[in-house]
Amino acid sequence: EAGVAQSPRYKIIEKRQSVAFWCNPISGHATLYWYQQILGQGPKLLIQFQNNGVVDDSQLPKDRFSAERLKGVDSTLKIQPAKLEDSAVYLCASSNRDRGLYEQYFGPGTRLTVT
Amino acid sequence: AQSVTQPDIHITVSEGASLELRCNYSYGATPYLFWYVQSPGQGLQLLLKYFSGDTLVQGIKGFEAEFKRSQSSFNLRKPSVHWSDAAEYFCAVRTSYDKVIFGPGTSLSVIP
Numbered sequence: 001e002a003g004v005a006q007s008p009r010y011k012i013i014e015k016r017q018s019v020a021f022w023c024n025p026i027s028g029h030a031t032l033y034w035y036q037q038i039l040g041q042g043p044k045l046l047i048q049f050q051n052n053g054v055v056d057d058s059q060l061p062k063d064r065f066s067a068e069r070l071k072g073v074d075s076t077l078k079i080q081p082a083k084l085e086d087s088a089v090y091l092c093a094s095s096n097r098d099r100g101l102y103e104q105y106f107g108p109g110t111r112l113t114v115t
Numbered sequence: 116a117q118s119v120t121q122p123d124i125h126i127t128v129s130e131g132a133s134l135e136l137r138c139n140y141s142y143g144a145t146p147y148l149f150w151y152v153q154s155p156g157q158g159l160q161l162l163l164k165y166f167s168g169d170t171l172v173q174g175i176k177g178f179e180a181e182f183k184r185s186q187s188s189f190n191l192r193k194p195s196v197h198w199s200d201a202a203e204y205f206c207a208v209r210t211s212y213d214k215v216i217f218g219p220g221t222s223l224s225v226i227p
Binding site: 055 | 212
């Protein structure tokens with residue numbers, strides 16, 4: 001079974017530029033998450049999708065961040081314009097319930113550096 | 116509000132010594148609880164999880180954790196630490212609508 005795929009793995013941009021990250025969840029997983037992990041901190045949930053609908057985006061800075069999950073499969077997370085404090089690892093995860101058991105799987109992450 | 120706390124920001128232990136990392140959660144219903152480990156520059160690796168049943172759960176790499184509902188705790192333990200266990204450890208809780216919240220993490224250093 002293929003895991004959660006993310007691209008790019010690394011990105012360096014200047015402040016005020018735009019950037020987009022892509023995530024392909026595990027096939028059949030209805031729930032998709034984007035987390036932001038700043039160095040030395042735990043992952044912070046930015047947005048959670050159930051199929052192509054948003055379940056929770058309470059911590060997404062909507063003035064600069066946007067995310068979509070078209071057709072309930074792949075997802076993109078965009079930052080426009082980027083700020084220095086957006087430097088972090090952006091993690092995508094997907095989850096499934098198998099016979100009532102919950103499993104969440106993480107991708108390798110995209111490390112963003114804003115200069 | 117739902118939350119996870121890990122009281123210890125950083126812990127240092129000697130190789131071969133025992134380890135206990137603390138985790139407390141805030142969630143009204145029965146939680147699903149997880150422990151993850153993250154080595155520098157690496158992704159998150161699931162160590163173990165608790166859903167129901169036996170409150171002492173075994174995980175990979177010799178780790179175990181005990182769920183105590185009365186204390187809202189899910190502490191991680193290992194009887195003998197190896198140098199390769201040095202990493203960041205995160206406790207997490209799955210709440211309603213499959214929302215997963217992570218704690219701030221505990222950084223573990225191992226002295227040879």
